[in-house]
Amino acid sequence: MTSTFHGIELGKRGLAAQQTALSTTGxxxxxxxxxxxxxxxxxxxxxxxxxxxGMQIQLGTGVEVDKLVRLREDYLDxxxxxxxxxxxxxxxxxxxxxxVEELLNEPSDDGLAYTMDEFWKGWEELSKxxxxxxxxxxxxxxxxxxxxxxxxISESLNQIQDDLKLVIKTKTDSVNSLATQIGNLNDxxxxxxxxxxxxxxxxxxxxxxxxxxxxLVDVKxxxxxxxxxxxxxxxxxxxxxxxxxxxTLTVDTSSGVVDPANIKIGNTQVALNSGELLxxxxxxxxxxxxxxxxxxxxxxxxxxxxxxxxxxxxxxxEKGMNLENINGTSTNKVPFFIGTSMNDIAxxxxxxxxxxxxxxxxxxxxxxSSTGNGKNAQDIANIKFIALGFPGINSTADDYxxxxxxxxxxxSQEAQRMQSNSEVIIQQVENRRQSVSGVSLDEEMxxxxxxxxxxxxxxxxxxxxxxxxxxxxxxxxxxxx
Amino acid sequence: MTLRVTQNILNQNLLFxxxxxxxxxxxxxxxxxxxxKINKPSDNPVxxxxxxxxxxxxxxxxxxxxxxxxGLSWMTSTDEALDEVTSVLQRVRELTIQGxxxxxxxxxxxxxxxxxxxxxxxxxxxxxxxxxxKYIFAGTDVKTPPYSxxxxxxxxxxxxxxxxxxxxxNTVQINVKGIDxxxxxxxxxxxxxxxxIETDFRSPNPGSTDHLAQLDGQMxxxxxxxxxxxxxxxxxxxxxxxxxxxxxxxxRLLSGEEDVDMAEVITNLKAQENVQRAALxxxxxxxxxxxxxxxx
Numbered sequence: 001m002t003s004t005f006h007g008i009e010l011g012k013r014g015l016a017a018q019q020t021a022l023s024t025t026g027x028x029x030x031x032x033x034x035x036x037x038x039x040x041x042x043x044x045x046x047x048x049x050x051x052x053x054g055m056q057i058q059l060g061t062g063v064e065v066d067k068l069v070r071l072r073e074d075y076l077d078x079x080x081x082x083x084x085x086x087x088x089x090x091x092x093x094x095x096x097x098x099x100v101e102e103l104l105n106e107p108s109d110d111g112l113a114y115t116m117d118e119f120w121k122g123w124e125e126l127s128k129x130x131x132x133x134x135x136x137x138x139x140x141x142x143x144x145x146x147x148x149x150x151x152x153i154s155e156s157l158n159q160i161q162d163d164l165k166l167v168i169k170t171k172t173d174s175v176n177s178l179a180t181q182i183g184n185l186n187d188x189x190x191x192x193x194x195x196x197x198x199x200x201x202x203x204x205x206x207x208x209x210x211x212x213x214x215x216l217v218d219v220k221x222x223x224x225x226x227x228x229x230x231x232x233x234x235x236x237x238x239x240x241x242x243x244x245x246x247x248t249l250t251v252d253t254s255s256g257v258v259d260p261a262n263i264k265i266g267n268t269q270v271a272l273n274s275g276e277l278l279x280x281x282x283x284x285x286x287x288x289x290x291x292x293x294x295x296x297x298x299x300x301x302x303x304x305x306x307x308x309x310x311x312x313x314x315x316x317x318e319k320g321m322n323l324e325n326i327n328g329t330s331t332n333k334v335p336f337f338i339g340t341s342m343n344d345i346a347x348x349x350x351x352x353x354x355x356x357x358x359x360x361x362x363x364x365x366x367x368x369s370s371t372g373n374g375k376n377a378q379d380i381a382n383i384k385f386i387a388l389g390f391p392g393i394n395s396t397a398d399d400y401x402x403x404x405x406x407x408x409x410x411x412s413q414e415a416q417r418m419q420s421n422s423e424v425i426i427q428q429v430e431n432r433r434q435s436v437s438g439v440s441l442d443e444e445m446x447x448x449x450x451x452x453x454x455x456x457x458x459x460x461x462x463x464x465x466x467x468x469x470x471x472x473x474x475x476x477x478x479x480x481x
Numbered sequence: 482m483t484l485r486v487t488q489n490i491l492n493q494n495l496l497f498x499x500x501x502x503x504x505x506x507x508x509x510x511x512x513x514x515x516x517x518k519i520n521k522p523s524d525n526p527v528x529x530x531x532x533x534x535x536x537x538x539x540x541x542x543x544x545x546x547x548x549x550x551x552g553l554s555w556m557t558s559t560d561e562a563l564d565e566v567t568s569v570l571q572r573v574r575e576l577t578i579q580g581x582x583x584x585x586x587x588x589x590x591x592x593x594x595x596x597x598x599x600x601x602x603x604x605x606x607x608x609x610x611x612x613x614x615k616y617i618f619a620g621t622d623v624k625t626p627p628y629s630x631x632x633x634x635x636x637x638x639x640x641x642x643x644x645x646x647x648x649x650x651n652t653v654q655i656n657v658k659g660i661d662x663x664x665x666x667x668x669x670x671x672x673x674x675x676x677x678i679e680t681d682f683r684s685p686n687p688g689s690t691d692h693l694a695q696l697d698g699q700m701x702x703x704x705x706x707x708x709x710x711x712x713x714x715x716x717x718x719x720x721x722x723x724x725x726x727x728x729x730x731x732x733r734l735l736s737g738e739e740d741v742d743m744a745e746v747i748t749n750l751k752a753q754e755n756v757q758r759a760a761l762x763x764x765x766x767x768x769x770x771x772x773x774x775x776x777x
Binding site: 032033097098101102104106107109113114117118120121124125127128129131361364369370371372373375378381382384385398401402403405406407408409410412413416427430431432434435436438439440441442443445446449 | 484486488489490494519521522524525526529532534536540541613619620621624641644646739772776
């Protein structure tokens with residue numbers, strides 16, 4: 001025989017289990033829009049049956065909630081995080097490259113190419129009218145326009161680089177802050193799991209933080225410790241989070257370009273291979289980075305362009321004769337441009353003061369020329385078509401600049417394409433993850449009805465047993481009353 | 482495993498797709514408003530670089546055109562001046578023939594000498610012809626009058642060419658050197674010949690110099706330079722028509738590279754708008770209903 005109150009106990013268990021399931025449903029609905037929330041399910045199992053002595057049967061004793069399962073697929077996390085780091089990397093790259101594109105503003109009617117064309121045209125006009133003070137003023141002003149454009153480009157590139165320095169600092173701080181938070185969660189989880197608790201919501205919070213971290217750096221997450229639920233996180237093979245301890249990532253930008261030896265976690269050098277932080281560092285400049293160093297490469301090329309151009313113009317200019325030489329008031333020859341780099345080039349202030357110092361004429365006989373001689377101006381205008389000795393390549397200034405723009409376009413296009421590909425992949429993986437872990441209100445509503453009905457039925461079960469007992473207690477053994 | 486689709490997935494996908502269509506719309510709208518296929522090198526690096534090249538070429542062509550026009554007006558003025566010189570020499574030749582006729586009285590010869598003297602002064606003025614404040618027969622010494630009205634001599638000895646660029650590796654000389662026309666023999670040229678004739682006619686005993694032969698020599702020399710100038714003007718005109726052709730074809734190339742086909746872009750924009758509209762109306766439908774709405 002079973003206990004008299006077996007049925008009530010069974011009904012009560014049913015009520016409790018269905019109520020827990022209803023609570024879980026409520027928790028799911030409440031968190032339907034919580035970032036990183038993983039839906040939970042109350043997993044019910046039949047409680048241990050009792051054997052009835054003398055009979056070969058076991059009688060069921062009802063139900064209990066065994067655990068609250070977190071519905072999540074680890075593989076999708078790995079996939080998403082792997083793609084997240086690429087997205088972060090390419091986002092950072094395309095951001096910088098797009099800024100440089102906007103800065104150089106080509107092809108257009110007001111970029112450097114146009115300014116240089118105008119400069120050459122100025123010399124051509126001067127070669128026709130070397131006696132004209134107006135043509136001289138025009139040439140010097142067009143020269144000013146070229147140097148101003150180059151200096152503006154130089155300053156803006158420096159500005160972008162300064163900004164990147166700040167961004168690298170902020171992103172490094174983010175990495176460290178995330179590491180600390182993950183360490184704290186590890187600590188909390190590590191205190192709950194050994195006591196048989198299931199800190200599902202803490203797991204969710206930790207996963208969200210790891211997702212965020214995975215966009216910044218390439219993370220590798222160890223499988224959770226069976227006994228404590230704690231995970232370790234390493235970046236480039238070096239432990240960033242070890243249990244509850246978070247190490248510190250440092251990037252030294254003080255020397256202008258980042259030395260890979262100065263990217264460290266704790267005291268260990270770490271080789272980043274992807275992620276937004278690396279994208280920013282490569283944009284800013286990294287030693288031995290070659291083509292990866294976006295801004296320094298552009299700076300170097302633009303500086304080559306500026307200085308080769310300036311030197312070529314000066315070389316021809318100083319061969320010519322200015323008005324003072326022609327009039328015999330002076331034998332001095334002056335350079336047209338002054339300056340040693342793209343940062344400080346300018347038209348010679350003496351020329352701006354007295355445009356007569358522009359050497360438009362060529363010698364007609366030794367030390368002699370005429371005001372109407374514009375042959376040197378023509379020679380300067382012709383520099384446009386002459387291959388100049390750029391480092392590593394002989395080409396015209398125009399060609400060299402077009403090359404810079406072409407390469408920039410290709411790099412930027414690649415970064416944008418990779419970024420958009422990563423976005424699509426992430427969207428797909430995120431969909432799959434949502435498909436496993438996301439809350440469906442329809443589903444929860446259906447479950448709610450299901451659990452509600454089961455709850456009602458369990459209550460009815462208690463009522464039925466109660467009525468049975470009433471029969472026994474109040475209706476039995478009262479024959480003749 | 483069938484894919485479980487939740488409200489959030491629907492919402493996220495809707496947002497993602499709206500973002501994408503918005504981005505395409507933005508690109509198309511930029512193309513319509515700027516009229517250009519590309520606005521950044523990364524839109525299409527090949528077109529960008531080619532566009533830059535053609536733009537630069539158009540700038541060169543613009544300059545060549547201005548050079549050629551300036552050169553042609555310079556040469557036309559020179560030709561007009563030389564035409565006048567020819568007329569003067571022809572008149573002098575008539576007067577010389579008339580003067581060498583033995584029937585002339587001393588008064589007649591003086592009158593002829595006087596006219597020749599006037600013509601010589603006129604020739605001096607012609608040799609000082611200017612265009613835009615520059616002496617055209619002065620070589621590169623364009624600010625100093627080549628003919629000195631004080632000494633009545635052509636004093637300029639500048640032997641420089643004035644050249645203009647009218648194409649890559651294509652320069653045309655635009656000036657006729659005054660020294661070649663007015664001072665061609667190194668002893669005074671035209672002015673010397675005219676002075677000799679004048680002096681001779683004023684003298685009671687005319688010399689035996691063959692004035693006509695000297696005049697013809699000058700005339701030949703002048704014609705030689707005029708025909709050379711004519712040939713150069715022809716070349717300049719050819720260059721101008723070639724530059725015009727080049728301008729048209731380069732503009733077409735640039736336009737072909739950079740300009741949008743408006744009909745195409747607007748059609749695409751319209752199509753994209755429809756996609757956008759459809760996505761939005763579908764979105765309005767999928768966001769609303771859930772089981773919640775029906776369980777009352």
